[in-house]
Amino acid sequence: MAHTPAPTTDVVFVDGVRTPFGKARPDGLYAHTRADDLAVKLIRDLLRRHPTLDPALIEDVAIAATTQQGDQGLTLGRTAALLAGLPHTVPGYAIDRMCAGALTAVTTTASAIKAGFIDLAIAGGVEHMGRHPMGFDADPNPRFLSEKIVSPQALNMGHTAENLHDRFPHLTKERSDAYAVNSQHKYHHAWQNNHIHTSLTPIATRDPDRGWALADRDELPRPTTTMDAIANLPTPFRPAGHVTAANASPLTDGATMALLAGANTAAALELPATMRLVTYAFAGVEPDIMGYGPVPATHKALTKAGLTIDDIDVIEINEAFAVQVLAFLDHFHIEDNDTRVNPYGGAIAMGHPLAASGVRLMNQLSHYFTTHPTARYGMTTMCIGLGMGATVIWENLTTSTPQGAHA
Numbered sequence: 001m002a003h004t005p006a007p008t009t010d011v012v013f014v015d016g017v018r019t020p021f022g023k024a025r026p027d028g029l030y031a032h033t034r035a036d037d038l039a040v041k042l043i044r045d046l047l048r049r050h051p052t053l054d055p056a057l058i059e060d061v062a063i064a065a066t067t068q069q070g071d072q073g074l075t076l077g078r079t080a081a082l083l084a085g086l087p088h089t090v091p092g093y094a095i096d097r098m099c100a101g102a103l104t105a106v107t108t109t110a111s112a113i114k115a116g117f118i119d120l121a122i123a124g125g126v127e128h129m130g131r132h133p134m135g136f137d138a139d140p141n142p143r144f145l146s147e148k149i150v151s152p153q154a155l156n157m158g159h160t161a162e163n164l165h166d167r168f169p170h171l172t173k174e175r176s177d178a179y180a181v182n183s184q185h186k187y188h189h190a191w192q193n194n195h196i197h198t199s200l201t202p203i204a205t206r207d208p209d210r211g212w213a214l215a216d217r218d219e220l221p222r223p224t225t226t227m228d229a230i231a232n233l234p235t236p237f238r239p240a241g242h243v244t245a246a247n248a249s250p251l252t253d254g255a256t257m258a259l260l261a262g263a264n265t266a267a268a269l270e271l272p273a274t275m276r277l278v279t280y281a282f283a284g285v286e287p288d289i290m291g292y293g294p295v296p297a298t299h300k301a302l303t304k305a306g307l308t309i310d311d312i313d314v315i316e317i318n319e320a321f322a323v324q325v326l327a328f329l330d331h332f333h334i335e336d337n338d339t340r341v342n343p344y345g346g347a348i349a350m351g352h353p354l355a356a357s358g359v360r361l362m363n364q365l366s367h368y369f370t371t372h373p374t375a376r377y378g379m380t381t382m383c384i385g386l387g388m389g390a391t392v393i394w395e396n397l398t399t400s401t402p403q404g405a406h407a
Contacts, residue, residue, distance in 0.1 A: 008114055008115060008116060009113065009114065009116060009262040009263055009264055009265075010114075010262070010263035010276050010277075011110040011113045011114050011260060011261070011262065011263070011276065011277040012260070012261055012262070012263050012266050012273035012274075012275065012276050012277070012397065013258060013259075013260060013273065013274055013275045013276075013277070013362060013366055013394070014050070014258075014259040014260065014261050014266055014271045014272060014273055014274075015046060015049055015050065015258070015259045015272065015366075016199055016256065016257065016258040016259070016359055016362055016363035016366060017042050017045050017046055017049070017199050017200070017201045017256070017257055017258075017363070018042070018199055018200065018201065018254065018255065018256040018257070018356070018359065018360050018363060019038050019041070019042065019200075019201055019203050019215070019254045019255045019256075020200055020202070020203065020215045020216060020217050020218050020219065020254070021218045021219065021220055021252050021253065021254040021350055021351035021353060022130075022215065022218075022219045022220070022252065022253045022254060022351075023130070023219050023220060023250065023251070023252070023253070023351075024128070024129035024130035024133075024250075024251035024252055024253050025130055025251075026130070028130050028219065028253055029203075029205060029215045029219050029253065030128060030130065030203075030205060030215070030253040030254075031130055031207070032205065032206055032207055032208065033128075033203070033205050033206075034071040034128075035065070035070075035071045035072035035126050035127075035128035035131065035132070035253075035255070036071050036072060036076065036079060036080055036083065036126070037071075037083075038126050038128070038203065038253075038254070038255035039063055039076065039080040039084075039124065039126045039255050039257065040080050040083045040084045041201060041203055041255075042124060042201055042255055042256070042257035043061070043080060043081065043084035043086070043122060043257060044084050044085070045201040045257075046122065046257055046258075046259050047084075050259070050271060052269070052270065053120075053269060053271065055085075055086050055087060055090070056087045056089060056090070057119070057120050057269070058086060058090050058120050058121065058122055059090070059091075059118035059119060059120055059121060060077075060090075060091055060092065060093075060109055060112065060118055060121045060122075061077040061078070061080065061081040061086070061090060061091070061092035061093075061121070061122045061123075062077050062092065062093055062094075062095050062105035062108055062109050062121065062122070062123045062124075063076040063077040063080055063092065063093075063094060063095070063105060063123070063124055063125060063126060063257075064076075064094070064095045064096060064097070064101025064102050064104065064105045064124070064125035064126075064355040064356070064358075065094065065096065065101060065125065065126055065127060065132075065354075065355050066096060066098050066099070066101060066127055066134060066354040066355045067127070067129075067132040067133070067134060067135070067136055067137075067138075067354075068094060068096060069132060069136075069137065070131065070132060071128070071131070072126055072127070072128055072131075072132060073094070074094075075092065075093060075094050076092075076094040076126070077091075077092030077093045077094055077095075078091060078092035078093060079092075080092065081122075095108065096355070097355075097384060097388070097390075098354065098355070098384050098385040098386065098388075099318065099320065099352070099354050099355065099357060099358075099382055099383065099384050099385060100282075100355075100358055100382055100384045100388070100390040101125045101354070101355025101356070101358065102123065102124050102125030102256050102258075102355055102356050102357065102358035102359040102360075103357075103358025103359070103361075103362075103380065103382065103390050103392065104358070104390070105123035105124060105125060105358075105359075106123045106258060106260065106277075106358065106359065106362065106392070107277075107280045107390075107392065108123070109121035109122075109123045109260055110123075110260055110277050110280075113260060113261065113262050114262075114277075116262075119261060119262045119265040120259070120260070120261050120262075120265060121259075121260050121261075122257060122258070122259055122260075123257070123258050123260060123359070124255065124256045124257030124258055124356065124359050125255065125256055125353075125354075125355035125356035125357070125358065125359060126254070126255035126256075126353070126355065126356055127252070127253065127254065127255075127353035127354040127355050127356050128253045128353075129251045129252055129253055129353065129354065130251070130253050131253075133251075134157075134354060135155075140155060150287040150288065150386070150387075151287065151288040153288050154286075154287035154288040154290070154386065154387065156237070157290070157320065157321075157385060158236065158237035158243055158248070158321075159237050159238070159288070160287070160288055160289060160290045160291055161237070161242075161243045161248065161291055161320075161321035161323050161324060162237050162238045162241050162242060162243055163288050163289050164289055164291050164292065164321075164323045164324060164327055165241075165242040165243070165323055167289055167292075167327075168323075168326075168327055168330070170330075171323050171326045171327060171330065172242070173242040173244075173247070174227075175322075175326055175336060176242060176243075176247040176321075176322035176323050176326065177227055177230055177231065177244075177246065177247050177322070178227065178336065179247070179322040179325060179326060179336055179348075180225070180230070180246050180247040180322045180348045181225050181226065181227055181230070182336075182337060183319060183322075183342065183345045183346050183348040183349045184221060184222055184223055184225040184345065184348065184349045185223065185225075185345075186342065186343065186344060186345035186346075186349070187221050187223070187344060187345025187346070187349035187350055188221065188223035188345070188349075189345075190343070190344035190345055191217075191221070195344050195367060195371070196218075196344060196350075198363075198367050199363040199364075199366075199367065200216065200217070202214050202215060202216040203215040203216075218350045218351065219351075220250050220252065220349070220350060220351040221345075221349045221350060222349070225246065230244065230246035230247070233245055233246055242323065243321060243323070246348075247321065247322040247323070247348065248320070248321045248322070248348065249318075249319055249320050249321070249347040249348055249351060249352035250351055250352070252347075252351030252352050252353040252354075253353060254351060254353035254356050255353070255356050256353075256356040256357070256358070256359035256360050256363065257359065258359045258362060258363075259271075261273070263276070273397050274366040274369050274370055274396070274397055274398060275365065275366055275369055275378070275394040275395060275396055275397055276394065276395045276397055277392065277393075277394060278305050278307075278377070278393040278394060278395050279301055279304040279305045279392075279393050280301060280390070280391065280392040280393070281297050281298075281300035281301035281304060281390070281391050282297055282300075282384075282388060282389070282390050283296035283297040283299075283300055283388065283389050283390075284296075284387055284388050284389075285387045285388070285389065286387055287386045287387035288387070289387070290383055290384065290385055290386060290387045290388065291320065291321055291323065291324030291327060291383045292324070292327055292328075292383070292389070293382075293383040293384055293387065293388045293389020293390070294317060294324075294328045294381040294382060294383055294389040294390070294391060295327070295328055295331045295332075295389065296389060297381065297388075297389035297390050297391040298328070298332070298379070298381055298389070298391045300391070301379075301391040301392070301393050302393070305393050307377060307393065309332045309334070311376075311377050312340070312377050312378065312379050312393070313340060313372075313375035313376055313377055313378060313396075314340050314341075314343065314365060314368050314369075314372070314375055314378040314379070315334075315340055315341045315342070315378070315379045315381065316342060316346075316361040316362070316364050316365045316368075316378065316379065316380045316381070317341065317342060317346070317361075317379075317380075317381050317382065318346065318347055318352065318357050318358075318361060318381070318382035318383065319342065319346035319347040319348040319349075319352070320347065320352060320382070320383055322348060324383050325341075325342075325346075328381070329341065342364075343364075343368060344364050344367075344368075357382065358380065358382060358390070361380040361381075361382065362380050362392075362394075365378045365379075365380055365394060369394075369396040369397070369398055369399070370398055372396075373396070373398045373399050374399060375396050375399065376395060376396050376399050377393060377394070377395055377396070378393075378394045378395075378396065379391060379392070379393050379394070380392045380394070
């Protein structure tokens with residue numbers, strides 16, 4: 001007898017965790033730690049945080065990586081699930097949408113839950129950029145350039161950020177620097193007030209020379225950053241350019257993982273749920289201005305949800321480059337320092353481990369919802385290499401405001 005999927009159900013975000021983020025350098029936090037071990041630790045920690053959940057009930061594990069090779073290759077969702085001790089009956093797979101990998105892992109598994117094909121899933125991402133630099137050993141088809149399918153600059157994310165400055169000259173280097181300094185300060189304030197710790201999973205690390213250590217905080221923030229200190233930094237992507245190490249996200253190692261469920265399943269299993277997935281959208285833009293991708297993706301998502309940008313109480317946008325965030329804010333007439341935007345700081349401060357960052361945004365939004373019960377709608381959005389954007393709209397399940405509209 002053929003299986004008939006259950007009626008569509010709401011998808012809820014049960015919980016999310018991440019590793020502390022480390023510098024992608026030979027002396028970084030995870031220089032001697034395997035990428036897949038980071039993912040394994042997070043799966044185990046999700047189960048530890050929910051001890052009444054039978055692991056056999058998890059029906060899929062989707063884990064993203066941008067550079068799928070070595071210790072972050074080999075069908076990562078399946079291998080990490082096995083290494084984490086999940087039953088052999090739990091399947092898994094790898095996924096790649098560059099920087100939106102973990103975000104896509106969430107939307108893909110959420111779609112299966114929404115359609116009634118599965119009830120519980122783990123989704124996340126990992127990127128060990130110190131071991132697997134972005135684009136390492138890639139072989140782009142020569143037709144991209146010979147047939148002018150993309151600009152030569154489209155294959156370098158830093159160049160695309162400089163192109164955004166060209167496209168929107170009012171987005172000055174000074175504005176980018178000011179945004180970056182604010183991101184550092186917001187992150188530091190959030191750390192001091194325990195807004196970052198809730199989703200951090202400490203990671204045991206081992207260095208051949210220094211022995212064992214515990215990574216329990218992000219390695220990359222620079223809380224003492226000032227405008228004067230970064231004003232004259234080199235612009236590596238263009239002589240006399242705008243993009244510097246200070247107003248761009250640093251190269252980062254790290255992983256993230258989320259537990260998703262159908263609303264009815266979460267209730268039956270007495271799993272907490274902080275937010276409901278309202279809708280999501282992906283969109284494409286010219287590859288050489290890939291940072292503009294969140295703009296059309298957000299328009300699509302808002303239209304699907306029957307909302308406007310004014311309905312969104314908090315926006316978690318990935319800070320690949322400050323100019324990319326500023327282009328988004330300007331388009332939607334949002335001030336650079338609007339308190340709705342990245343209230344706990346962003347990737348410029350804490351790092352951007354490519355495919356992992358999408359769930360980091362969700363973790364922060366979930367925490368914001370639990371501490372701001374009057375906020376109703378939030379958004380996680382990011383740009384994606386080769387000219388794409390992604391936006392997910394969420395509804396707060398801790399709010400006292402009646403829910404269910406705009407389903």
